[in-house]
Amino acid sequence: MWIKIKTIALTIALLSGCAASDNTDEFNNSLYAGKPIESLTNAEPPKNEEEALARGDMALANKDIDLALYEYLRSLSFAKAQYKDKTLYTVGKIHLSKPDFELAERAFKASLQENPDNVGALEELGSLYSRSGRTDEGMSYFIKAINADLIRMGATPNLSKETLSIEQISQLKYDDMSPDGAYNGLGVLYDVQGQHEIAQSLFVDAIEIDNGNMDALINLGYSYYMSQDYPKASVYTKAALKRDNNSEKALNNLALIYLAQDQVRQALNVFSRHLSMPxxxxxxxxxxxxxxxxxxxxxxxxxxxxxxxxxxxxxxxxxxxxxxxxxxxxxxxxxxxx
Incomplete structure (x- = not known):
C-alpha cells in the first residue's frame, strides 16, 4: 500500500539559472534498495541539489518509488547540498513504505547526523523502536521529538522521563506542525505502564494538534477503558466510529467496553459488524x-x-x-x- 510522504517542497523556480554541476562524490548506494540503477533513467545527471530534489519530487508524485529514491540520494552528493537532513528523512519514509525497516532506521539516523533536531526523524525512530519492543529507546526518541519541536517554537525543551507529569504536559506549546505521532506514541507507552492519566493528556494533545488523528482518538477511548472509566471510553470510541464506522480497532474496543459492563448482547452485535457469526x-x-x-x-x-x-x-x-x-x-x- 502506498504511503503518502511529505516531500522537500522545492519549486521549479529553483532550477532557473543552473550553473555547472558542483557534484564532488560518486553516488552512495548504501541507502538504496530497488531496481538496478542503470535501468532507472537515461536523463543527463542533475546539475545541483535542487534539480535532483525536483526530479525526486516528480518521480514520487508519479509513484515511481525507486527513481525517487535514486534522485533523492543523488542530491546528497553535491558539495553545497543544504537540505540533507530533510532529504534523508524523506528517504527514510520511502523505505518505511516498502517496508524496509533497517534502511529506514539508517536513513533517519543519518538525518539526525545532519540535524540532531529533525523532528520527523526523531518521531519516526520513536515509532520504529516502540513497534519492535525497544520501548525505552522509543520513549527517548518521542521525548526528543517533542523537545526539538519546542525549540522550533522558541520554547524551553525541558521534557524528560524523570520530570514528565500531567502539569508539565498541560503547559507544552504546540501548533498544527507539531509531531502528533510522538505525542500519541508516547501516550501508548505510558498507557502500557498503567499511567493512564498521563497517557490521556498526551492523546488529547495529539488530537488538538491534528483533529484527524484517528489513532489518538481510538487510543484515548481505550485508555479510559483500561482505567475503567467506561462512559468516557464509550464516548471517544463512538466518536472514532463516527469518523470511520468500519474501523476494526474501534469496533473491537467498543465491544470490550460493552463486555466490561456485562452488556454481552451489545458486544456480540458489535463484533458481528466485521466478523462472521462464529x-x-x-x-x-x-x-x-x-x-x-x-x-x-x-x-x-x-x-x-x-x-x-x-x-x-x-x-x-x-x-x-x-x-x-x-x-x-x-x-x-x-x-x-x-
Whole structure:
C-alpha cells in the first residue's frame, strides 16, 4: 500500500539559472534498495541539489518509488547540498513504505547526523523502536521529538522521563506542525505502564494538534477503558466510529467496553459488524475469559462451535480453557484467539 510522504517542497523556480554541476562524490548506494540503477533513467545527471530534489519530487508524485529514491540520494552528493537532513528523512519514509525497516532506521539516523533536531526523524525512530519492543529507546526518541519541536517554537525543551507529569504536559506549546505521532506514541507507552492519566493528556494533545488523528482518538477511548472509566471510553470510541464506522480497532474496543459492563448482547452485535457469526461468538467468549468470566464464556464458545464445527478449532481450544478454569479456578494464560 502506498504511503503518502511529505516531500522537500522545492519549486521549479529553483532550477532557473543552473550553473555547472558542483557534484564532488560518486553516488552512495548504501541507502538504496530497488531496481538496478542503470535501468532507472537515461536523463543527463542533475546539475545541483535542487534539480535532483525536483526530479525526486516528480518521480514520487508519479509513484515511481525507486527513481525517487535514486534522485533523492543523488542530491546528497553535491558539495553545497543544504537540505540533507530533510532529504534523508524523506528517504527514510520511502523505505518505511516498502517496508524496509533497517534502511529506514539508517536513513533517519543519518538525518539526525545532519540535524540532531529533525523532528520527523526523531518521531519516526520513536515509532520504529516502540513497534519492535525497544520501548525505552522509543520513549527517548518521542521525548526528543517533542523537545526539538519546542525549540522550533522558541520554547524551553525541558521534557524528560524523570520530570514528565500531567502539569508539565498541560503547559507544552504546540501548533498544527507539531509531531502528533510522538505525542500519541508516547501516550501508548505510558498507557502500557498503567499511567493512564498521563497517557490521556498526551492523546488529547495529539488530537488538538491534528483533529484527524484517528489513532489518538481510538487510543484515548481505550485508555479510559483500561482505567475503567467506561462512559468516557464509550464516548471517544463512538466518536472514532463516527469518523470511520468500519474501523476494526474501534469496533473491537467498543465491544470490550460493552463486555466490561456485562452488556454481552451489545458486544456480540458489535463484533458481528466485521466478523462472521462464529468468529463474533468466539471473540465474546475469549474476552469474557480474559475478564475472568469463564462460566459466562462457555455458552458463546459452544454456539461458535455449533455454527462451524469442522472449521472453528480455535473456539474448541478456548472452550477447553474455559471449562478448565471453571473446574480449577486457574489463570487465563494460553488462550487462543483468531
Amino acid at each position: 468468529e463474533a461468538l468466539n471473540n465474546v467468549g475469549y474476552f469474557l475469559i480474559l475478564q475472568g468470566k469463564a462460566e459466562q464464556a462457555i455458552p458463546y464458545l459452544q454456539q461458535a462451535i455449533d455454527k462451524n464445527p469442522s472449521y472453528y478449532e480455535v473456539a474448541n481450544k478456548n472452550l477447553e480453557r474455559a471449562l478448565s478454569m471453571v473446574r480449577e479456578g486457574g489463570s487465563t494464560s494460553s488462550i487462543t484467539v483468531q
